[in-house]
Amino acid sequence: xxxxxxxxxxxxxxxxxxxxxxxxxxxxxxxxxxxxxxxxxxxxxxxxxxxxxxxxxxxxxxxxxxxxxxxxxxxxxxxxxxxxxxxxxxxxxxxxxxxxxxxxxxxxxxxxxxxxxxxxxxxxxxxxxxxxxxxxxxxxxxxxxxxxxxxxxxxxxxxxxxxxxxxxxxxxxxxxxxxxxxxxxxxxxxxxxxxxxxxxxxxxxxxxxxxxxxxxxxxxxxxxxxxxxxxxxxxxxxxxxxxxxxxxxxxxxxxxxxxxxxxxxxxxxxxxxxxxxxxxxxxxxxxxxxxxxxxxxxxxxxxxxxxxxxxxxxxxxxxxxxxxxxxxxxxxxxxxxxxxxxxxxxxxxxxxxxxxxxxxxxxxxxxxxxxxxxxxxxxxxxxxxxxxxxxxxxxxxxxxxxxxxxxxxxxxxxxxxxxxxxxxxxxxxxxxx
Amino acid sequence: xxxxxxxxxxxxxxxxxxxxxxxxxxxxxxxxxxxxxxxxxxxxxxxxxxxxxxxxxxxxxxxxxxxxxxxxxxxxxxxxxxxxxxxxxxxxxxxxxxxxxxxxxxxxxxxxxxxxxxxxxxxxxxxxxxxxxxxxxxxxxxxxxxxxxxxxxxxxxxxxxxxxxxxxxxxxxxxxxxxxxxxxxxxxxxxxxxxxxxxxxxxxxxxxxxxxxxxxxxxxxxxxxxxxxxxxxxxxxxxxxxxxxxxxxxxxxxxxxxxxxxxxxxxxxxxxxxxxxxxxxxxxxxxxxxxxxxxxxxxxxxxxxxxxxxxxxxxxxxxxxxxxxxxxxxx
Numbered sequence: 001x002x003x004x005x006x007x008x009x010x011x012x013x014x015x016x017x018x019x020x021x022x023x024x025x026x027x028x029x030x031x032x033x034x035x036x037x038x039x040x041x042x043x044x045x046x047x048x049x050x051x052x053x054x055x056x057x058x059x060x061x062x063x064x065x066x067x068x069x070x071x072x073x074x075x076x077x078x079x080x081x082x083x084x085x086x087x088x089x090x091x092x093x094x095x096x097x098x099x100x101x102x103x104x105x106x107x108x109x110x111x112x113x114x115x116x117x118x119x120x121x122x123x124x125x126x127x128x129x130x131x132x133x134x135x136x137x138x139x140x141x142x143x144x145x146x147x148x149x150x151x152x153x154x155x156x157x158x159x160x161x162x163x164x165x166x167x168x169x170x171x172x173x174x175x176x177x178x179x180x181x182x183x184x185x186x187x188x189x190x191x192x193x194x195x196x197x198x199x200x201x202x203x204x205x206x207x208x209x210x211x212x213x214x215x216x217x218x219x220x221x222x223x224x225x226x227x228x229x230x231x232x233x234x235x236x237x238x239x240x241x242x243x244x245x246x247x248x249x250x251x252x253x254x255x256x257x258x259x260x261x262x263x264x265x266x267x268x269x270x271x272x273x274x275x276x277x278x279x280x281x282x283x284x285x286x287x288x289x290x291x292x293x294x295x296x297x298x299x300x301x302x303x304x305x306x307x308x309x310x311x312x313x314x315x316x317x318x319x320x321x322x323x324x325x326x327x328x329x330x331x332x333x334x335x336x337x338x339x340x341x342x343x344x345x346x347x348x349x350x351x352x353x354x355x356x357x358x359x360x361x362x363x364x365x366x367x368x369x370x371x372x373x374x375x376x377x378x379x380x381x382x383x384x385x386x387x388x389x390x391x392x393x394x395x396x397x398x399x400x401x402x403x404x405x406x407x408x409x410x411x412x413x414x415x416x417x418x419x420x421x422x423x424x425x426x427x428x429x430x431x432x433x
Numbered sequence: 434x435x436x437x438x439x440x441x442x443x444x445x446x447x448x449x450x451x452x453x454x455x456x457x458x459x460x461x462x463x464x465x466x467x468x469x470x471x472x473x474x475x476x477x478x479x480x481x482x483x484x485x486x487x488x489x490x491x492x493x494x495x496x497x498x499x500x501x502x503x504x505x506x507x508x509x510x511x512x513x514x515x516x517x518x519x520x521x522x523x524x525x526x527x528x529x530x531x532x533x534x535x536x537x538x539x540x541x542x543x544x545x546x547x548x549x550x551x552x553x554x555x556x557x558x559x560x561x562x563x564x565x566x567x568x569x570x571x572x573x574x575x576x577x578x579x580x581x582x583x584x585x586x587x588x589x590x591x592x593x594x595x596x597x598x599x600x601x602x603x604x605x606x607x608x609x610x611x612x613x614x615x616x617x618x619x620x621x622x623x624x625x626x627x628x629x630x631x632x633x634x635x636x637x638x639x640x641x642x643x644x645x646x647x648x649x650x651x652x653x654x655x656x657x658x659x660x661x662x663x664x665x666x667x668x669x670x671x672x673x674x675x676x677x678x679x680x681x682x683x684x685x686x687x688x689x690x691x692x693x694x695x696x697x698x699x700x701x702x703x704x705x706x707x708x709x710x711x712x713x714x715x716x717x718x719x720x721x722x723x724x725x726x727x728x729x730x731x732x733x734x735x736x737x738x739x740x741x742x743x744x745x746x747x748x749x750x751x752x753x754x755x756x757x758x759x760x761x762x763x764x
Contacts, residue, residue: 060681144464190748191656211747221655221710322469324489324498324690326661332746344697354678354689355498384746386488386662388467 009063009129011038011122014053016046016081019070019111026115034119035126038066045069047080051091051369052342052350054105055362058137059352064104064129066121071109072425081109082423089405089428090372090398090420094365097304097397099312103128104135108433121433138361140310142318148300148390152270154207155262163259163285164205167231170257170282172200174229180255181226184213191216193225203231210264212378214239214334217249229255233264234274234287238376238411239334241279245418246374248337251279260285267392268379271297279414298400300393316361322387323360325353329381329391330367335374342366368394373402373419376411436619440481440599446613447527448476456524458494460487470494470529481528485571486738490668491526491533492540495556498665501685502552502675508682516685521556525613527563532576532738534564534588536668542730543671552688561609564589565601566624573739574628575752581736584624594621631752632759634733638723640758641716651712653757656747659711661692663718663741663750669734672698693717719754 015021021042027034043049046069057065067088075081088107096102106125110117129135171183175197183194186209187202193216194200213230214237216222232240237258243249258277263269275287295302304312327343330336343351343363351366352359368391375395382392402408405428406419438446450457451473459479461471468484470491504516526534537557544553567574567583576582586592591610593601602619605611644650664670674691678684691698694715699708708714726734735751742750 146464150465187748189753190745193655215658216656219658219711221651221712322463324661324665326665326692327695328658328660328662328746331658331660344695349676352678353674353676354687358680359499359678380746384660384662386666386744387469388464388488 007130007134009037009126009132009134010061011064011066011125011129012057012062013038013040013066013068013122014046014049014057015040015042015066015110016049016069016076017042017044018076019074020068020108020118022112023110023114023118026112027118028115030115032115032119034122037126037129038122045075045077045080046084047075047077047082049084051087052362052366054091055365058104058135059358059362063132063135064106064125066106066108066125068108068110068121071111072429074111079423082425082427083421085427085429085432086406086423087369087372087420089431090401091369092431093397093401094368094372094394096309097301097312097394098316098361098365099140099307099309099314101132101135101309103132106433107431138313138317138357140313140317142321143311143314144318145315147303147315147393148267149270151265151267152263154265154269157206159262159285160206160209164203166284167205167257167259168200168203170284171203171229172197174255174257175200179227180229182222183229183231183257184216184222185231185257186211186213193222195225205259207265209233209259210266210383212236212239212332212334212380214243214378215332215380217243217254218334218337227253227255229257231257231259232277232280233259233261234277235261235268235272235376235378236334237277237279238274239378240411241414242335242374242376242411243337245414246335256280256282258283260287262287266379266383268377271299274412294403297403298396301396301400304393304397317357319389320360320364321357323355323364323389324387325355325360325363326386328384328386329389332380332384333371334378334380335371335376336367342370364389364391364394367391368398371395372398373406373408374410375399436604436617437596437600437602438593440601443481443593443601444476444479447473447479450525450613451476454522456522457527458491458524459527460484460529470526470533479528481565485569485574486530486532486740486743488740488744489666490536490738490740491529491562492536492668492671494524494526494560495537495540495553496544496671496673498690499687500552501687504683504685506683515683521559523559523561524556525561525563528565528593529562530567530738531564531583531585531587531589531592532574532581532736533668534562535581535585535736537562537588539588539669539730539732539734539736540671542732543726546730561590561613562588563591563593563610563613566592566594566621567626568595568624569626570628571739573742573750573752574737575631575739576737577627577629578631579634579733579735579737582624583627584621591617592621594619594624596622628737632755634723634727634735637719637755637758638727638733641720641724645716645720649758650716651710654712654715654749654754657694657711657715657749658747659694659696659714660746661690661694662744662746664692664694665690666740666744668736668738668740669722693721715749715754719751719758722751723755 258280544550603617605617
């Protein structure tokens with residue numbers, strides 16, 4: 001055995017049953033020799049390979065991972081590989097932002113006839129990984145860095161007070177005329193659920209009104225109150241659009257009170273172009289329309305990508321090492337509506353519940369991936385985190401790819417096709433061999 | 434040593450402790466707007482002013498969020514247990530407010546009740562707490578409502594009192610404190626800035642007990658989203674889960690923090706959940722702190738630090754919920 005002090009890499013290959021597995025089989029029957037470093041895991045289709053499996057492989061000691069399936073057009077299930085290709089693109093962008101060593105993750109198309117290609121690919125990956133040496137996931141010296149630009153100042157007090165009276169009057173009216181049973185709005189301390197017109201005076205509208213109340217529409221205790229009116233800012237409203245697209249709410253079943261917003265003093269406000277609600281049943285106030293160039297929206301992601309991968313990893317280890325797994329990020333998220341989260345499934349335990357480095361990386365990668373192309377950028381996860389983890393940067397990373405490569409911004413256009421769950425023949429595949 | 438010390442001299446002492454291999458934990462500015470208790474890389478890192486309360490608690494010094502109880506290795510048909518409990522370094526917590534220090538004697542009881550928790554006890558025995566008396570408070574503070582105060586001595590081995598001009602009076606309460614500061618018989622200044630009492634803790638406990646099934650709980654905690662931010666930043670919440678974390682042929686049996694606000698916390702294998710609604714889980718949090726724990730251990734399971742309210746993304750927490758009990762006296 002050669003190279004790197006006799007180190008022999010362990011390579012895990014997730015392959016589809018119909019093409020690459022048969023390609024590997026052909027390599028065997030044709031007596032094409034390839035290194036014994038690869039362990040093959042056969043799955044029905046690349047479309048069925050959860051990115052979590054890749055994370056898991058590295059956790060369990062793989063030095064490199066290969067994911068391989070049928071060439072475009074060859075999928076046994078018609079389009080599984082097209083769906084996979086899109087997810088891989090998103091997944092790779094996430095790993096790049098995190099500072100993952102991308103030389104250890106490979107994607108190929110290998111058909112049942114390409115025994116020779118299988119042999120070549122495995123040989124090359126083995127040699128390359130042997131050069132790289134053993135892999136220890138997420139090893140870095142944590143370094144805290146302020147990457148995000150300071151948040152802009154919020155709108156002045158009079159901007160808010162002018163709308164507050166109107167909001168209370170609207171809420172009282174909707175409750176008295178029976179349009180709705182409950183108004184979900186902001187009180188002095190946090191979200192309130194107003195069910196009687198005389199309590200409408202408890203509603204406030206000021207710079208503390210940050211929570212995205214759309215998240216309450218998923219809670220059964222709140223649903224039980226009857227038809228709701230919900231107070232939303234333009235940014236919060238995007239969650240309603242996305243939830244409706246995902247069949248999580250019937251728009252007719254809710255009454256939307258839109259609040260024009262002059263900026264709430266959050267980092268997201270700097271590049272906001274949804275200050276005026278667009279689909280509300282009733283909008284209070286007007287906000288100056290802002291047009292934000294696409295570049296501004298993702299400037300902070302560009303800044304991360306300019307850092308060296310090791311620096312990025314140092315930054316994220318500092319962030320994730322603080323994670324206590326309180327799941328505030330998940331609970332406040334309007335788009336996290338699963339009855340039982342993947343991390344709460346323990347037969348088997350798909351994602352470690354441990355708040356150690358490996359477990360925290362696994363959780364945050366899975367969380368971000370599950371929101372890929374779905375996150376509406378309300379930044380509630382970041383606001384809720386008691387440890388101040390800059391989760392918005394992960395969400396923005398994926399939103400950037402969704403917009404740049406797939407032309408989609410979650411929650412903007414009710415008619416647009418969601419990027420995950422769809423595909424295009426011409427999707428990017430320059431990273432697939 | 435005399436009964437007063439300058440901040441510079443204190444830093445020199447901290448540097449000496451770090452030099453001597455002790456783990457010194459204190460408030461650290463992590464990033465703008467975020468102060469946390471964390472092990473100090475250097476004496477310069479400790480921040481003794483400019484904050485009311487770090488966003489986490491000192492319980493992690495004695496009860497880490499993730500602690501391996503033992504390891505195992507599976508080979509052929511054998512399971513080999515590995516990793517005798519590691520020895521813990523001597524650690525000094527510096528600059529914690531009295532509400533944080535007071536958490537340790539409260540935790541001592543539950544970790545030594547029917548079972549002596551060696552993991553907790555080992556860390557606890559190796560820990561010295563030098564607290565910092567409060568000179569101000571914010572809206573979330575309510576130590577005086579749970580029998581403590583801005584200079585309460587409970588749980589502290591020594592206490593620093595701000596004298597102004599970056600000088601501190603020192604008082605020493607225990608041998609651990611004496612080992613660091615000698616007799617340190619300083620004359621503490623009159624401590625100002627106590628939050629006024631906000632509620633009667635006994636009344637809260639009685640209410641929770643008498644109104645166990647009252648609609649109050651579900652109605653007044655509708656905003657709760659069921660995360661663990663309150664419990665994980667609370668200095669006295671101490672629930673944990675035991676998990677086998679297997680990676681390949683090796684693994685650890687570890688305990689990880691857990692919180693009663695998660696639906697899964699009480700989910701039975703049968704699918705039955707005795708606390709099916711979020712309101713039931715909020716009730717549990719108050720009930721445990723103000724009735725169950727006092728009944729069993731004679732202490733309120735709350736030090737009034739206010740971390741739950743500061744860290745709650747939707748404005749709940751002990752004080753907001755308890756205030757509603759006391760102000761509204763719902764039935």
